[in-house]
Amino acid sequence: MDIELLSATKSFGGWLKRYKHRSRVLNCDMIFAIYLPPAAEEKKVPLLWWLSGLTCTDENFMQKAGAQRMAAELGIAIACPDTSPRGSDLPGEHDSYDFGSGAGFYVNATRSPWSQHYRMYDYVTNELPALVNRHFPLNGRESISGHSMGGHGALICALKNPGRYRSVSAFAPITHPSQCPWGEKAFSGYLGEDREAWKAWDSCELIRQHGSELPLLVDQGEADNFYTDGQLLPEDLQAACQEAGVKLELRMQPGYDHSYFFIASFIDDHLKYHAEKLK
Numbered sequence: 001m002d003i004e005l006l007s008a009t010k011s012f013g014g015w016l017k018r019y020k021h022r023s024r025v026l027n028c029d030m031i032f033a034i035y036l037p038p039a040a041e042e043k044k045v046p047l048l049w050w051l052s053g054l055t056c057t058d059e060n061f062m063q064k065a066g067a068q069r070m071a072a073e074l075g076i077a078i079a080c081p082d083t084s085p086r087g088s089d090l091p092g093e094h095d096s097y098d099f100g101s102g103a104g105f106y107v108n109a110t111r112s113p114w115s116q117h118y119r120m121y122d123y124v125t126n127e128l129p130a131l132v133n134r135h136f137p138l139n140g141r142e143s144i145s146g147h148s149m150g151g152h153g154a155l156i157c158a159l160k161n162p163g164r165y166r167s168v169s170a171f172a173p174i175t176h177p178s179q180c181p182w183g184e185k186a187f188s189g190y191l192g193e194d195r196e197a198w199k200a201w202d203s204c205e206l207i208r209q210h211g212s213e214l215p216l217l218v219d220q221g222e223a224d225n226f227y228t229d230g231q232l233l234p235e236d237l238q239a240a241c242q243e244a245g246v247k248l249e250l251r252m253q254p255g256y257d258h259s260y261f262f263i264a265s266f267i268d269d270h271l272k273y274h275a276e277k278l279k
C-alpha cells in the first residue's frame, strides 16, 4: 500500500480522512487530507483542490473553513495537501514563518539546497493527483482554490495548465509575488536572483504573457492587514486581467480580515461556483 490511513472522521454523512505517504518528488514523507462526500459511497465524484497559506498544514482548512456541509450537499470531494516538504532540516528551513517549512510557495525550487525537496508545484499538480485518483472514487474532474500563498498556488496551477481545471478561485491570494516582500523573499530563496525566472511562477506575469480562458473568482477582505501591507496586490491582478482580457470577478469584502473567519464566510459561494463547473 503506498498510502497509510492516519485517521477517518465521519462528517455530514461523508468522511474526512488523513493519509501519510512517501513523496518521490519531495523526497520525504507527506500527509494530506481528503473529504469524501456521502455521494462517493455510490459513484465517482469531482474533486476540489484546496491549497493553504503560510504556516498551514493539511488540517487548517478542514478544521476551520466549515466546508464539509456544503461539499457533502454538492457531492464534491476536497483534497488538502500540506504547504511544504516535511522532515528535512536544511539550513534555516525552520527559522521563519514565510520561508522553508510551511511556506513552499507551490514552486519548483531550482536553487540548492531547496531543489532537493521543495518541488511543491510538481507535487500538487502531478504526484498527489495521480495518487488520489488511484485510491479514491474520483471522476477526473478537478477544480482548484486556495488562500493567500495557496491562492497564489491555485492561480498559478490553473494558469500554467490550461484545460486542466474546470474552475479556479482564491481567497486573499498573493497575486504578484515578484513585487511583494513575501514573494521576493521566497522566490530569491527558491529560484535565485534572476527575476526573469520568477515570471513563470507569478499570476500577474502569467496572465500578461499567456492570458487565460478560465475566468478567475477572487475574494479579498478590505480589513486584511496583509492587503494593507502590500503583500497581496489584488489591484495588480485586476490590471493584468484588464490588459489581457481575462475575466476576473474580484469581490472586495468590507471589514473582513485574512483569517479563516473570512474564508468560512464565503466558502459556500466558492464551493457552489466550483460545483457548477464540475457538473
Ligand SMILES: N[C@@H](CCC(=O)N[C@@H](CS)C(=O)NCC(=O)O)C(=O)O
Pocket: 052, 053, 054, 055, 056, 060, 064, 097, 147, 148, 149, 258, 259, 260
Ligand atoms: N504571522 C502569521 C502569518 C501567517 C498567516 O496568517 N497564515 C495564514 C495564511 S497566510 C493562515 O492561514 N494561518 C493559519 C490559520 O489561520 O489557521 C502567523 O505566523 O500566524
